Amino acid sequence: MARIVIVGAGISGLAAALEASASQHEVVLLEGSPQVGGKLRLATIAGQQVDVGAESMLARRPEALDLLADLDVQPVHPAAVSASLWTGGALQPMPRGTVMGVPADPAALRQVLTEAEVERAHDERKVVVAEDVSIGDLVEEAVGPAVVDRLVEPLLGGVYAGHARRLSAAVTVPALFAAAQRGELLTEAVRRSTVRTAPTEAPAEPVFAGLRGGVGSLPGHVVRLLVDRGVTVRTGATVRELSRASAGWTVTIGETRSPEVIGADAVVLATPARATARLLASLAPVAAAGLGDIDYASMAIVTYAFKRSESSVFAGSSGFLVPPADGRGIKASTFSSTKWPWLAEAAPALTFVRVSIGRQGEEADLQRSDAELAATGMRELRAALGAVVPRPVAAQVQRWGGALPQYAVGHLDRIAVVRAAVAELPGVEVAGAAYDGVGIPACIGSGRAAAERVLTRLAAG
Numbered sequence: 001m002a003r004i005v006i007v008g009a010g011i012s013g014l015a016a017a018l019e020a021s022a023s024q025h026e027v028v029l030l031e032g033s034p035q036v037g038g039k040l041r042l043a044t045i046a047g048q049q050v051d052v053g054a055e056s057m058l059a060r061r062p063e064a065l066d067l068l069a070d071l072d073v074q075p076v077h078p079a080a081v082s083a084s085l086w087t088g089g090a091l092q093p094m095p096r097g098t099v100m101g102v103p104a105d106p107a108a109l110r111q112v113l114t115e116a117e118v119e120r121a122h123d124e125r126k127v128v129v130a131e132d133v134s135i136g137d138l139v140e141e142a143v144g145p146a147v148v149d150r151l152v153e154p155l156l157g158g159v160y161a162g163h164a165r166r167l168s169a170a171v172t173v174p175a176l177f178a179a180a181q182r183g184e185l186l187t188e189a190v191r192r193s194t195v196r197t198a199p200t201e202a203p204a205e206p207v208f209a210g211l212r213g214g215v216g217s218l219p220g221h222v223v224r225l226l227v228d229r230g231v232t233v234r235t236g237a238t239v240r241e242l243s244r245a246s247a248g249w250t251v252t253i254g255e256t257r258s259p260e261v262i263g264a265d266a267v268v269l270a271t272p273a274r275a276t277a278r279l280l281a282s283l284a285p286v287a288a289a290g291l292g293d294i295d296y297a298s299m300a301i302v303t304y305a306f307k308r309s310e311s312s313v314f315a316g317s318s319g320f321l322v323p324p325a326d327g328r329g330i331k332a333s334t335f336s337s338t339k340w341p342w343l344a345e346a347a348p349a350l351t352f353v354r355v356s357i358g359r360q361g362e363e364a365d366l367q368r369s370d371a372e373l374a375a376t377g378m379r380e381l382r383a384a385l386g387a388v389v390p391r392p393v394a395a396q397v398q399r400w401g402g403a404l405p406q407y408a409v410g411h412l413d414r415i416a417v418v419r420a421a422v423a424e425l426p427g428v429e430v431a432g433a434a435y436d437g438v439g440i441p442a443c444i445g446s447g448r449a450a451a452e453r454v455l456t457r458l459a460a461g
Contacts, residue, residue, distance in 0.1 A: 001025055002265035002458050004451075005251050007239045007279070010038025011440055012432040013270030014222045015067065015447030020268075021229040023455055028262065029231060030253060032238035037219030039403060040440075045396045046305035048347040050336065051214040052354075052398035053301070054440060059209040061441035063448070068211075071221045075209035078339045084320040086328070086384045087112055087150055091320055097194050100173045101151030102139055104191035113146050120144035124187055129180045132409050135172050136164030142186045154321035157331045160438060161297035161404045162360045163324075171407040171437075212342040215440070242267060242279045248427060266427040266454040270447055272296065273405060273434035280422070287421035287430075290414050294434055296402040299358035300366055302377040303336075303396050310390035311351035314338055319353075320384065329365075329376040330355045333384070350393070355380065360406055370397040405434045429453050 002025045006017050009031035017029045035041075041053040057064040059075065068075055084091040092111045097104040106121035113121070121143040129138065135156065136148045152164045160167060169177040179189035211217055223233055240259070241252040248265040269276045277291040306314075318339040322328045336352040337344045343352060355377040358366050366373075374395045382389045408414075415435050422430055431450035433443050 003028065003263065004266045004268070004454055004458075005030065005249075005262060005264040006268045006270060006451075007242075007251065008032075008038075008270035008272075008275075008432065009036035009219075009233070009235070010270060010432065010443070011040055011219065012038075012443040012447035012450075013268070014219060014226075015063075015444040016268045016270055016431055016451040017226055017231055017233075017447075018067075018070070018222055019448040019451035020455065021226055021231045023458075025265075025455075025458065027226075027229075027231045028264075029226065029233045030237040030239055030251070031233075031235045034235055036223055036233065036235060037216065039400065040216045040219050041398070042214050042216035043303070043396055043398065045303055045352070046347075046350055046394040048305070048343075048350060048352070049214060049216075050303060050343065050352055051216045052303055052396065053400070054215050055334065055336065055340075056208040056210050057215060057440035059206050061439070061445075063441040063444040065209065067218075067222075067444055071225060073211065073218075073221055076212050076340070076342050077206040077209055078318060079341050081316060081318045081338060083318045085112055085150070085154065086320045086322045087326060091384060094321070095151070097190070098151065099176060099190045099193060100135070101147060101153075101155050102143065102173075102176060102186050102190050103147075104187060104194050106143065106187065109147070109151070112150050117144060117146035121147055121187075124185050126183060126185055127180050128183045129169075129177070132168050132170040132177070132412065134165045134409050135167055135169040135176070138169045138176065138180055139164070139186065142180075149325040150323050153325065154323045154331065157324065157359055158321055158356075160360075160406065161299045161331070161356075161358060162406045166360070166406065166408060168407045168409050168411045171411050210340055210342075213346075214343075218440075239271075239279065242269070242283065242428075244283070264427075266429075266458060268429045268431055268447070268450045268454060270431045270450070272402065272432065274402075276430055276432075276434070280425075283425055283428075284421045287418045290418040290421075291434065293414065294411075295360065295406040295408065297358070297360035297404045297406055298363050298366055298399075298401045299356055299403055300373055300400065301354055301356050301398045302374050303352060303354040303398070304374075304377070304392040305347075305394040306351045306353065306390050306392050308337075308349050308351050311337075313385050313388045314351055314353055322380075324359065328380055328383075330357050330380045331359060332356045333377075333381060353381070366399060366401075373397050404438055427454065427457055 273294040277288040319334040429450035
């Protein structure tokens with residue numbers, strides 16, 4: 001029996017530990033912060049637990065749903081309500097038939113673009129690319145800057161808290177990048193992906209899923225199964241050093257004056273890119289350099305509780321996105337109690353609404369106090385919805401410093417170099433949002449794949 005040490009207990013590390021725990025090996029999971037879960041977190045606001053981190057997961061990728069099946073936990077889905085775009089001083093319905101803002105038919109954009117901007121999108125230019133480009137530059141050259149500024153930017157901002165003209169097309173919207181590589185019009189590629197092949201085709205499965213009690217309850221479900229399987233789960237255990245041993249590796253945790261050294265036959269580093277870079281600096285300097293170059297965006301989520309009897313303004317919509325070009329103080333708002341029926345049932349006297357603040361390079365905006373951030377969110381909600389927005393009965397600010405990795409142009413090549421360098425360290429693997437995707441399913445897949453590679457190597461001796 002070997003010992004597998006997994007560093008980092010975000011959802012990637014939890015998934016890695018769960019995969020490894022199905023073997024006969026000893027598994028130790030180390031988390032530096034006081035709690036597991038990473039960006040999946042609950043907080044009690046006005047007596048009700050709600051998500052203050054990620055609140056949904058992509059249901060059209062199998063990894064998250066497979067994990068829920070392993071845990072015997074049933075997913076829930078959002079209500080069938082639409083979202084809006086707050087642009088030009090008004091809330092407009094989010095255009096349908098788009099892929100990351102690129103339309104199948106530019107005519108669908110008339111409510112959010114001017115006639116001249118719609119005509120520019122109709123006059124699409126074929127863009128052929130051989131190497132990675134930013135998704136903003138690709139879409140702008142094809143259908144014009146307005147599509148980028150009014151649609152691509154707010155949609156990407158909701159996922160990455162980044163900027164379209166800095167983010168890799170190959171990673172963020174691979175279908176559009178592949179279409180450009182083939183010399184196809186982007187609108188044709190979108191049309192092909194959004195139009196049903198037969199009128200009798202069954203309704204599409206929901207795009208997103210959540211959990212009754214909040215997505216932030218997922219880490220607790222995983223930990224309970226890990227403990228049942230004999231996995232050691234430690235919080236407050238910051239790993240300071242990874243070094244070679246005569247047979248395997250040593251992981252050093254604790255303070256310099258009283259270090260604790262744990263021997264390991266294999267190690268999975270499921271930590272953010274820069275933390276991983278520090279641990280690999282002397283072992284794999286090429287990998288460390290590549291990981292150290294990955295930038296991260298910081299953001300804050302402000303969650304409000306309102307009296308349900310005063311909250312009719314939030315009915316019938318899941319919320320709205322905000323183009324950064326409009327210079328607003330928030331980038332999105334989610335009407336959580338409308339979007340998630342389980343939450344409305346759990347707290348029938350309250351309505352929960354949240355706003356998100358901050359993008360890459362806007363860290364100065366987050367230096368304000370919690371009270372100032374909460375006031376900014378309320379001011380923007382009233383600007384978007386009118387004075388009918390009531391006074392909240394409670395508000396909570398959750399700051400996420402360095403939360404979301406930014407997939408700059410060339411990200412896939414950078415990660416290929418990192419992985420090649422890590423492969424030279426027998427028994428060491430890396431996992432997490434910095435590599436193949438920021439969503440929950442992608443992180444679960446990353447953690448499980450890393451654990452599978454470790455188990456394969458151990459089985460081979």
